[in-house]
Amino acid sequence: MVYSHSQVQLYKQCELRYAYKYIDRIPVPAEASLHLALGTSVHGALEFLYKEVQRLKVPSKESILEEYHSIRNEQITKIQEENKRSQLDQQQVADFAHMGVEYINWYYSTYHPFDQSIVMSTEEKVFPKLDDDIKFRWQIDRIDTQDDTFTIVDYKTSKRYPKDTDETFKDQINLYGRAIKQNYGSKFKKLIAKIVYLHLRNEIAREVTDEEMEKTRIKYSSIIQEIIKKTQRRSNGDKEAFKPVQWYRCDSCPFKMICPLFAHNYIHDEAVNLDDMKPTTIKAVIDEMAQMAYEIKRLKEQKDSYAKILGNYAAEKGYKRLYGNENKVIIGKSENYSPLPEKKNELESKLASENMLDDVVDIDRFKLTKKFKEHELDYDQYQDLVKKSVSITAQRPSKLKEKEIDEYMDIIGEE
Ligand code: SF4
Numbered sequence: 001m002v003y004s005h006s007q008v009q010l011y012k013q014c015e016l017r018y019a020y021k022y023i024d025r026i027p028v029p030a031e032a033s034l035h036l037a038l039g040t041s042v043h044g045a046l047e048f049l050y051k052e053v054q055r056l057k058v059p060s061k062e063s064i065l066e067e068y069h070s071i072r073n074e075q076i077t078k079i080q081e082e083n084k085r086s087q088l089d090q091q092q093v094a095d096f097a098h099m100g101v102e103y104i105n106w107y108y109s110t111y112h113p114f115d116q117s118i119v120m121s122t123e124e125k126v127f128p129k130l131d132d133d134i135k136f137r138w139q140i141d142r143i144d145t146q147d148d149t150f151t152i153v154d155y156k157t158s159k160r161y162p163k164d165t166d167e168t169f170k171d172q173i174n175l176y177g178r179a180i181k182q183n184y185g186s187k188f189k190k191l192i193a194k195i196v197y198l199h200l201r202n203e204i205a206r207e208v209t210d211e212e213m214e215k216t217r218i219k220y221s222s223i224i225q226e227i228i229k230k231t232q233r234r235s236n237g238d239k240e241a242f243k244p245v246q247w248y249r250c251d252s253c254p255f256k257m258i259c260p261l262f263a264h265n266y267i268h269d270e271a272v273n274l275d276d277m278k279p280t281t282i283k284a285v286i287d288e289m290a291q292m293a294y295e296i297k298r299l300k301e302q303k304d305s306y307a308k309i310l311g312n313y314a315a316e317k318g319y320k321r322l323y324g325n326e327n328k329v330i331i332g333k334s335e336n337y338s339p340l341p342e343k344k345n346e347l348e349s350k351l352a353s354e355n356m357l358d359d360v361v362d363i364d365r366f367k368l369t370k371k372f373k374e375h376e377l378d379y380d381q382y383q384d385l386v387k388k389s390v391s392i393t394a395q396r397p398s399k400l401k402e403k404e405i406d407e408y409m410d411i412i413g414e415e
Contacts (some may be wrong), residue, residue: 002127002135003224005172011227013249019242020255021232028254034088037075039157042100042198043123043141046107046155050122050142053114061108068100090218103157103198110201117144117151126179130221140176148189152176152208155196160209161204169195174216177208265408290397334389 011018020026037147045068052059080088128136142153162169171192180191194205233241243352244261253259257266269283284314309413314322314331322329368386371377377386 001133001224001228002137003227004137008166008220008223008227010049011223013247014253015230015242016244016247017253017255018227019230019234020258023234023242026255026258033079034092037072037079038096038100040075041068041072042103042157043155044068045100045104046141047122049114050119053117053120058113058157061104064104064108065101067102069097072097090387099157099199107196107198117146120145120150126176126183128175128179130178130217130224134224136175136179136220138176138179140179143180145188149192150179150180150184150188151192151194151205153194153196155198157198158199159199161197161200171216171220173208174213175220178217180238181210181213185226228245233375255274265404266411268412286394286397289394293397306407315394353357 007018007022010021019030025407045064046285048067049059049064076088076093081169121140124140124143126138126140128138130136141155144151144153154173154176173195177191177193192205192207193208194203196203212310228242246261250256250259250262256262269281271279272282272285273279274285310322310329311331314320320331324330348361351360368377372379372382372386372388380388
C-alpha cells in the first residue's frame with residue numbers, strides 16, 4: 001500500500017476528514033490557494049534553475065523570474081477557474097507575486113553561481129518502504145552530492161520556523177532520508193538535510209542519522225497500521241472508527257456540512273412528540289435542557305456552599321443534626337484515602353503482606369471501558385465476563401457562538 005505524508009498528517013489532525021477524503025473519496029474542490037500557488041511557482045522556478053545547472057549552465061536571474069511568472073500565471077488561472085463565483089483580491093494576488101520575486105532575488109544573490117555542490121537530481125520521486133507492505137510516495141526538491149556526502153535540499157516558503165516540539169518536518173526529512181538510503185545507500189557515508197527557508201532568508205542543516213530514521217519509520221508504520229485497522233472497521237460498517245476532531249481548520253473543512261460535529265446546525269428544525277410533553281421541536285428541547293443544566297449547576301454550587309456554611313456552624317457548636325422550620329439536615333463527615341502515586345508499589349506490597357490487597361484492589365471500570373472503546377480489548381472475547389451497556393445522551397450544553405447562529409440563519413433563509 002502506498003501512502004503520502006499529507007495523508008498521514010490529515011489523519012493525525014482529524015481522522016474523520018481523512019476518512020471522508022481518502023476512504024469515502026468524497027469529491028472536494030481542489031485545494032488551490034494563493035499560498036499553494038506561491039509554493040508551486042517558486043519550487044518550479046528553482047527546479048528550472050537547477051536543471052540548467054545540471055546542464056553545466058548558470059541561468060540568468062531574469063530567465064528564472066520569467067519561469068516563475070509563467071508558472072504563477074498558470075496557477076492563478078487555475079484558482080480563478082476553480083473559484084468562479086468569488087473574485088480574487090487583486091491586491092492579495094500582487095502581494096503574493098511580489099513575495100515570490102523577493103524569494104528568488106534573495107536566493108539568486110545568496111547562492112549564485114550555484115556551485116556549492118553537485119546537483120544529482122531535482123524533484124525526484126521516491127517511495128520509502130516502511131515495512132514489507134507499506135510504502136510512502138514523495139518528491140524531494142533536490143538531492144546534491146559532494147565527496148562521501150549526500151544532501152537532501154527542501155525549500156520552504158513558510159513565514160516562521162516550526163516549533164522545536166513540532167516533529168512534522170523532522171519526520172518528513174527522516175522519511176526522505178530513508179528513501180535515499182534505500183536507493184543510494186552504498187554511494188555515501190554521510191546524509192545531510194538542508195532546509196532553505198526562503199521567507200526567513202536562512203538555511204538550516206543537520207545530519208540525518210540511522211537512529212532517527214528508524215525512530216520515524218516505527219512511528220509512521222504504527223500510525224499506518226492503525227489507519228489500516230480503522231479502514232477495515234469502517235468498511236465493516238463501523239461509522240465511528242474514525243473520530244472527528246475539532247480544530248481551527250474545521251471552518252475551512254469541505255466536509256463540515258456532513259460532519260457529525262456540525263451537520264445538525266445545517267438542517268431545519270424538526271418537530272418531536274415526546275411522551276409526556278406537548279408537541280415541540282428538537283431545538284426547543286435542546287434549549288430547555290440547557291437551561292435546566294445551567295440552573296442545576298447554579299443550584300448545586302449554591303447547595304455546596306450552604307452545606308459548607310452549615311457544616312462549619314455545626315462543628316463549631318458541636319451539633320450532629322441541624323433543624324429548620326420544616327426540614328432537618330444530618331451533619332456528615334466524609335473521609336477519602338488515595339495512594340500516593342510515587343508509593344503505589346510500596347503500598348501494594350504492604351497490603352499484600354497483610355493479605356488485604358484483594359480487599360482494596362478492584363478492576364477500574366473507567367480504564368476497562370477505555371480499553372474496549374479504543375479496541376485494545378476485543379469485546380467478542382470478553383462478552384461472557386463483562387456487561388456492556390450503551391446509553392446515548394446529550395451532554396455538556398453550551399451557548400451557541402454568533403457564527404453558529406448565522407450559519408443556521410443562512411440555511412433557513414432568515415435575516
Ligand atoms: S469539520 Fe472538523 S471535525 Fe469535522 S471532519 Fe472536518 S476537520 Fe474533522
